[in-house]
Amino acid sequence: MALDGKVAVVTGAAMGIGKAMTEILLQNGAKVALLDFNETAGKSLLEALKKQYGQEKTLFLTCDIESEEQTKAALQTTRETFGGIDIMCNNAGILNESTWEKTVSINLMGVIRGTYLALEHMSKLNGGQGGVIINTASMAGLGPLPSCPVYTASKHGVVGFTRAIAAASSALGYGIRINVLCPGFVQTDLFSNIPARLGKFSLLADATKKMAEKMETLSVSEVAECLLELVVDEMKNGEAFMVLPKSKKYMTFPVLL
């Protein structure tokens, strides 16, 4: 997929990985709607991006992806402003074992919500042009992190949901590729705040810190490069792309049938 003139939506776009995703999509010619519930950070980033990429390439919409109403409205505004939606990046997420219901609500239910609402705009069965959806999971979506079992569960859910809806899209002819990104540790606020977010598992903070030191951390730009690979490669559907500092791997899974 060539990105010139394409329209992308990025959730959790105001900071961290979502901000880097937004920037690489703009650098490659796309228009981007930035969705985030942090209005201050979002509006500040929007001003900077407008200066760098022009007034017509970006849009910031305050949106909590836990809200069906806000997310639905944000996608509708994006379509009315830019003419359609070609790329949906369901990236927003949190890590907080103390508020585990919210972790599931944002990380898993928010991704499902963003995927389903994007399908309404993008699916060829609904008169859409097709496109690509990229969900952000994590290495914790591929294997267990003892220090954050609910975060692990939410990310395993994102991987499983993405692989299943990608197969459904192919079987039903939506014309939409759907893939999942599984980064290791990435230098962001979420990563920095982990020790304070482990709740009853805080005693495992040191073990997690040692794991991160051993595995080393990714920059947000490295993750954004892998997002771009999944967006532009028309052959990629239903892929779980594991990204580590010194390696990246398309995961294989047991064939059940």
Ligand SMILES: NC(=O)C1=CN([C@@H]2O[C@H](COP(=O)(O)OP(=O)(O)OC[C@H]3O[C@@H](n4cnc5c(N)ncnc54)[C@H](O)[C@@H]3O)[C@@H](O)[C@H]2O)C=CC1
């Ligand atoms: N930092 C890391 O080590 C890794 C992070 N991830 C995942 O990458 C994604 C982005 O994480 P980071 O950039 O590290 O986090 P971050 O905390 O730096 O940025 C997350 C952004 O999402 C926004 N957000 C959070 N909840 C939201 C909601 N309900 N509605 C709208 N926006 C919301 C925040 O305001 C923030 O701008 C998350 O899904 C996270 O689980 C995956 C692997 C590694």
Ligand SMILES: CC/C=C\C[C@H](O)C(=O)/C=C/C=C/C=C\C=C\[C@@H](O)C/C=C\CCC(=O)O
């Ligand atoms: C404590 C959470 C830290 C940061 C949040 C971030 O989203 C994240 O989850 C980072 C995870 C890094 C995990 C690193 C190692 C995980 C190891 C095991 O769980 C196995 C994981 C994957 C196995 C993949 C495979 O080759 O089979």
